[in-house]
Amino acid sequence: MATVVEADTLAIDRASIREASVPGAATKSALALILAGGRGSRLEQLTDWRAKPAVPFGGKFRIIDFALSNCVNSGIRRIGVCTQYKAQSLIRHVQRGWSFLDGRFDEFVELLPAQQRIVPSWYKGTADAVYQNIDILRRLAPRHVLILAGDHVYKMNYGAMLNDHIARGALMSVACIDVPLAAARSLGVMSVDEQRRIVDFQEKPDEPTPDPKRPDRALASMGIYIFDAPFLYAELLRDANDAASTHDFGKDIIPSLVRRGSAVYVHDFAQSCVNMSAGKPYWRDVGTIDAYWEANIALSDVVPELNLYDKSWPIWTYQEQLPPAKFVYNEAPRRGIATNSLVSGGCIISGSTVNRSLLFSNVHVHSYCTIEESVILPNVDIGRNVVLKRTVVDKYCRLPPGLSVGVDQEQDRQRFHVTERGITLITPEMLGQNVHHSR
Numbered sequence: 001m002a003t004v005v006e007a008d009t010l011a012i013d014r015a016s017i018r019e020a021s022v023p024g025a026a027t028k029s030a031l032a033l034i035l036a037g038g039r040g041s042r043l044e045q046l047t048d049w050r051a052k053p054a055v056p057f058g059g060k061f062r063i064i065d066f067a068l069s070n071c072v073n074s075g076i077r078r079i080g081v082c083t084q085y086k087a088q089s090l091i092r093h094v095q096r097g098w099s100f101l102d103g104r105f106d107e108f109v110e111l112l113p114a115q116q117r118i119v120p121s122w123y124k125g126t127a128d129a130v131y132q133n134i135d136i137l138r139r140l141a142p143r144h145v146l147i148l149a150g151d152h153v154y155k156m157n158y159g160a161m162l163n164d165h166i167a168r169g170a171l172m173s174v175a176c177i178d179v180p181l182a183a184a185r186s187l188g189v190m191s192v193d194e195q196r197r198i199v200d201f202q203e204k205p206d207e208p209t210p211d212p213k214r215p216d217r218a219l220a221s222m223g224i225y226i227f228d229a230p231f232l233y234a235e236l237l238r239d240a241n242d243a244a245s246t247h248d249f250g251k252d253i254i255p256s257l258v259r260r261g262s263a264v265y266v267h268d269f270a271q272s273c274v275n276m277s278a279g280k281p282y283w284r285d286v287g288t289i290d291a292y293w294e295a296n297i298a299l300s301d302v303v304p305e306l307n308l309y310d311k312s313w314p315i316w317t318y319q320e321q322l323p324p325a326k327f328v329y330n331e332a333p334r335r336g337i338a339t340n341s342l343v344s345g346g347c348i349i350s351g352s353t354v355n356r357s358l359l360f361s362n363v364h365v366h367s368y369c370t371i372e373e374s375v376i377l378p379n380v381d382i383g384r385n386v387v388l389k390r391t392v393v394d395k396y397c398r399l400p401p402g403l404s405v406g407v408d409q410e411q412d413r414q415r416f417h418v419t420e421r422g423i424t425l426i427t428p429e430m431l432g433q434n435v436h437h438s439r
Helices: 002-020 025-030 041-047 064-074 088-097 127-130 135-141 157-170 180-186 229-240 249-259 289-301 409-413
Strands: 031-035 078-083 108-113 143-147 153-154 170-180 188-192 197-205 216-229 264-268 283-285 324-326 337-339 348-349 353-354 368-374 388-389 391-393 425-427
Touching: 025 157, 031 064, 031 127, 031 135, 041 283, 041 289, 041 425, 064 088, 064 143, 064 153, 064 157, 078 088, 088 108, 108 157, 127 135, 127 143, 127 229, 127 249, 135 229, 143 157, 143 229, 153 216, 153 353, 157 170, 157 216, 157 264, 170 188, 170 249, 180 216, 188 264, 197 249, 216 229, 216 249, 229 249, 249 264, 283 289, 289 391, 388 391
Parallel strands: 031 078, 031 143, 078 108, 170 264, 324 348, 337 353, 353 368, 368 388, 391 425
Antiparallel strands: 143 216, 153 283, 170 216, 188 197, 188 216
């Protein structure tokens, strides 16, 4: 079996080298799989009714829109989205917003729910999610398979990573980013040799291995992988037959490849990042309420680290046709204003003050309210005389008149979820409004 796989891999490598000389050929023949089945439990009640990739972000987007937009902008237009946990919201978003690709040109975004096609079980891990769709992959016959997490915010040219993968003669490439040592505990951490070949890999270690040149930093995996297709199939089959495996790329596949001396290399995200801020690449894991709040609020900066206004690398999404945002009343103390804020279509700010906040679509702020450093998701109604500070408000909340949040944290903890950093999350259920939404 190994001999056959090696021969196939060599054939693919030679073909890939020929492809690299033709602009766009490598990306056109590649296929991307976005793993979007996870709940994201660290986002607490914000993911009670939706998968983490479906969580709204940035005023009008969903988190998954960044991976999907990176694919399309990179020229990779054969995309599969693996779904599992409470996926209806995600499925509806992809169907409505990503149906513009043209199947006549072999372009598609295809939803891949856990159908138990290969084994009678749900997706057990990231590698198993790919393995359970191996028959679809074989039928589509890509030369390279790009595997992506659907729950990170960043702008990246996957074509640059693919070209790097081909040029190195790698069987697998792992996108990496330089992070503070403390942050590396929640990521996969790598050590590499002078050729950037991975010589050690630890998934979420308690004591991350520091960069030899910078002891306060570590080289971390971004959950972005490129495989030569035959090599991927062989590894998935090997892992599926390993009873001791948890069937995860970070916990099982990559460590096994490194131990066996396979040609696994890192790709430096700085070489393919589209959004550089002060010389540093932008990538965020918005997997906690604190991180989610911070990444959204940072968009209100005069020059934010994440540039959403770059026409050369747009972030695509589904959006309703809504009227412009409206600000009404202009006499003290009833004045409708917003400063250092993002306000989406369909919003009405009626005689209230909004500062350094982000309002998604169809938010109605009634009079005499004060909203500061808050993230308000779509279709929220905020009653009169409400005060919100450092708050995240989930969709469809109806905040009663006179509610005060973010002023007395002890009082807030009795009704809402308050993080260690003092960010308060409000959902409809916490208000006794059982809308039971999955949007």
